[in-house]
Amino acid sequence: MAGIAVCPGSFDPVTYGHLDIITRGANVFDKVIVAVLHNRNKQPMFSVAERIELLKDVTGHLPNVEVDSFNGLLIDYVKQKQAKTIIRGLRAVSDFEYEMQAASINKKLGPEIETFFMMTNNQYSYLSSSIVKEVAKYEADVSDIVPETVEKALRKKFSQS
Ligand code: ADP
Secondary structure (H helix, E strand, O other): OOOEEEEEEOOOOOOHHHHHHHHHHHHHOOEEEEEEEOOOOOOOOOOHHHHHHHHHHHHOOOOOEEEEEEOOOHHHHHHHOOOOEEEEEEOOHHHHHHHHHHHHHHHHHOOOOEEEEEEOOHHHOOOOHHHHHHHHHOOOOOOOOOOHHHHHHHHHHHHHO
């Protein structure tokens, strides 16, 4: 009965915090679609194609996880994929207000869709893509917070810039 769930986000780039949520989601739902948002308001470090490639690489061992991207309203995408659930990770209190707004508007636009929140693993509660980029910029060690392929991709990006 668990059905399909969509796990949306920027994933710029994917971290162990994201991977924790995706893996735990994949243990609960029949299928998890990780959906990279084309966000015109944010200036990303990695292109959508690069983010998809990294996500595919780090979730390749999870047979019921698919990686995709979407434009426009999340709720339309979720309906189009015939998913019943949106998965979001919750870190600190600071995530709560935004997530509550998003879940409320999504409930209004698609009452049949549920938002499923997962508490972060304590180990990753401080972790965000922005922090990872900041740390990597100064060539500090990020091997505890991102998978190896992401570490390499970050190194490559910073050596180009
Ligand atoms: P967005 O811009 O939509 O917040 P992110 O890529 O930052 O996209 O996050 C995607 C999802 O992963 C969100 O639900 C976010 O709360 C969750 N997430 C991000 N980092 C962590 C973490 N360290 N632990 C748990 N969940 C996380």
